[in-house]
Amino acid sequence: MEWLLLGAVGLVLVLWAATYNRFVRLRSAMRSSWSGIDVELARRADLIPNLVETVKGYAEHERETLERAVEARRSAEQVRQQDDETETRAAVEGEVSRALASVSALSESYPQLKADGRFADLQRELATTEDRIAASRRLFNSNVKQWNRLGQSIPTRFARPRDWQRASYFEAEPSDRAALDIDLS
Amino acid sequence: MTPLHSVLAAAEGGGGPGLLVLGMFGLVAAVAVFGWLRERQRRQQRDAYAAANGWEQLHPGRVTNELMSLLPTSSGSFRERVTWAARVPTEREGTLIVCDYSYKTRKSSGSSRSGSRSKTRTHRKAAAVHRSPASLPALELRRKGLFGSIVSALSSRTVEVESAAFNKRFLVLAKDQRSAIAILDARTQERLLELDPEDVQLKWGNIVVVDSSRRKGEDGAPQHVALAAVCEAVQEGVPDWVSHDVAEDAADPDWNVKEPDAV
Numbered sequence: 001m002e003w004l005l006l007g008a009v010g011l012v013l014v015l016w017a018a019t020y021n022r023f024v025r026l027r028s029a030m031r032s033s034w035s036g037i038d039v040e041l042a043r044r045a046d047l048i049p050n051l052v053e054t055v056k057g058y059a060e061h062e063r064e065t066l067e068r069a070v071e072a073r074r075s076a077e078q079v080r081q082q083d084d085e086t087e088t089r090a091a092v093e094g095e096v097s098r099a100l101a102s103v104s105a106l107s108e109s110y111p112q113l114k115a116d117g118r119f120a121d122l123q124r125e126l127a128t129t130e131d132r133i134a135a136s137r138r139l140f141n142s143n144v145k146q147w148n149r150l151g152q153s154i155p156t157r158f159a160r161p162r163d164w165q166r167a168s169y170f171e172a173e174p175s176d177r178a179a180l181d182i183d184l185s
Numbered sequence: 186m187t188p189l190h191s192v193l194a195a196a197e198g199g200g201g202p203g204l205l206v207l208g209m210f211g212l213v214a215a216v217a218v219f220g221w222l223r224e225r226q227r228r229q230q231r232d233a234y235a236a237a238n239g240w241e242q243l244h245p246g247r248v249t250n251e252l253m254s255l256l257p258t259s260s261g262s263f264r265e266r267v268t269w270a271a272r273v274p275t276e277r278e279g280t281l282i283v284c285d286y287s288y289k290t291r292k293s294s295g296s297s298r299s300g301s302r303s304k305t306r307t308h309r310k311a312a313a314v315h316r317s318p319a320s321l322p323a324l325e326l327r328r329k330g331l332f333g334s335i336v337s338a339l340s341s342r343t344v345e346v347e348s349a350a351f352n353k354r355f356l357v358l359a360k361d362q363r364s365a366i367a368i369l370d371a372r373t374q375e376r377l378l379e380l381d382p383e384d385v386q387l388k389w390g391n392i393v394v395v396d397s398s399r400r401k402g403e404d405g406a407p408q409h410v411a412l413a414a415v416c417e418a419v420q421e422g423v424p425d426w427v428s429h430d431v432a433e434d435a436a437d438p439d440w441n442v443k444e445p446d447a448v
Contacts, residue, residue: 018339025341029362036363128426135367135424142345142366 019150019159026147030167033140034086037170040133041076041093044100047129048073051103051122058113059106069099086168100126141169231269234406240271243282252284255393256312257384262288268309273413277420279317283409286310313412315392315420320431322364326377326385329356348374354381364427373422380415392416 052066059066072095079092104123107114114120144167150156151164235242245267253265270284287309293302327333333356337343344357344365351374359365368387369377377385384395394415396408 022338029341033363131367131424131426132363135363138347139344139363139366142347146345 016159019156020161022156023147023150023159023161023164026143026150027161030140030143030147033136033143034170036136037133037140038080040129040136041089041096042080044126044129044133045073045076045096047122047126048096048100051100051119051126054116054119054122055103055106055113058110058116062106065099065102065106069096069103072096072099086170090170097130137170141171144169228269231406231409234410235271238273240273240283243270243272245270245284248282248284252282252312252314253286255314255388255391256284256286256310257386257393257395258288259290259308262290262308264289271409273313273409275315275413275417277315277317277417278319279315279420281313281315281413281416283313283413284311286312310395310397311408311412312393312395313409313416314394315416317390317392317420319390319423319428320435321387321390321392321423322359322361322368322427322431324357324359324365324368324385324387326382327356327358328381328383329354344369346374347371348378351378354378361431364430367424367427368419368422370422373418376418377415380411380418382412382415385415385419387419392419394419 048069052069055062055066072092076092076096079088104126107119107123147167151160151166232242234240248270249265249267252267252270256265258265265286265288267284267286270282273281273283275281287307289305289307291303291305329337336358337356340358342358342360342362344359344362345352346357346366346369348371351369355377357365357369382394382396384393386393386395394412396412
């Protein structure tokens with residue numbers, strides 16, 4: 001009888017340790033996937049000055065659109081340095097997406113801009129970066145989903161770390177999704 | 186005395202037990218003949234389909250070494266061989282080969298006075314192999330069983346996607362999780378759920394799709410067509426930037442000693 005009891009306690013301890021380790025792994029995965037998003041967002045922000053410079057040569061009258069892109073980049077940079085909340089970041093980066101979409105849309109009104117090789121290269125780079133951001137975002141959200149689910153479900157919630165907190169998803173706003181459709185034709 | 190002699194002797198002896206033994210012998214023979222006929226029909230159907238669709242049949246002996254280095258087998262397997270192979274015309278870059286292969290495994294079944302006994306089991310599988318010039322990240326996708334659920338809970342290489350149905354059906358293991366999730370977009374997930382392969386592996390620029398060679402009325406050519414479709418669906422799902430990143434990593438001499446991202 002004692003052996004049975006000892007065995008049961010041992011089994012519970014092993015399961016507890018395995019679940020706790022899973023929390024630790026997930027926290028590490030969440031941080032790593034978040035830094036993946038961060039890198040790609042920074043890469044996208046770095047494309048803005050070049051894009052604005054290229055467009056300026058053809059569409060000088062679109063000053064407002066270009067300034068909006070520069071301003072969105074500046075805000076995103078500030079938030080990146082000050083605030084690490086995913087919801088705030090998502091909102092600011094949404095603004096960058098919309099500004100970039102407006103700049104890209106200028107090529108429809110300026111055929112010479114559309115024919116510019118440098119602009120086409122930047123557009124291609126931008127599309128790839130958006131794809132990378134989307135993949136990083138999906139990975140981060142997948143990790144968040146597992147983290148939240150494990151921390152709230154029974155019996156795994158009993159093994160969660162003391163500082164466990166519900167994590168927020170990095171959601172793309174509906175308008176961002178439209179902005180991702182960049183025309184490369 | 187051979188088993189056949191024993192059966193005949195039992196039958197000559199007359200009576201119930203003799204007839205019973207003879208009946209059992211007949212049943213075993215009938216099952217064996219039925220299996221042989223079914224296998225022949227499967228082969229004929231497969232060869233006819235291959236000929237009608239311009240598949241170039243390959244000599245199994247000549248491709249065994251090349252393909253068996255890519256095809257998954259169990260640990261301790263032996264007598265691994267490709268039993269049938271054909272090159273399938275494809276519009277995509279690279280070569281697409283469908284094949285049947287088999288291997289044997291030995292399982293210990295206790296010991297007797299004369300020494301340890303073991304049972305030999307033959308595994309028969311059907312596969313499609315796409316050899317792509319593009320670089321691909323290492324990724325493995327398996328149909329989930331009880332073992333898969335345990336691995337899923339314990340491994341740090343497990344990737345979960347948005348679809349609960351997909352996560353329930355498949356176990357996805359990858360070192361580069363972002364590339365894996367990029368490949369498994371909604372369309373590829375849908376196709377994989379529909380085609381339901383047993384095992385999909387991406388390694389060294391090859392896409393290998395494997396299934397048991399006896400699957401719900403899909404024997405022969407239809408099964409090979411389905412496996413080739415999985416290969417193409419997966420290849421279609423690989424974004425250019427993923428191949429580019431993998432190629433860059435491979436070109437980096439320090440790629441295998443790279444520190445993980447700071448946590």
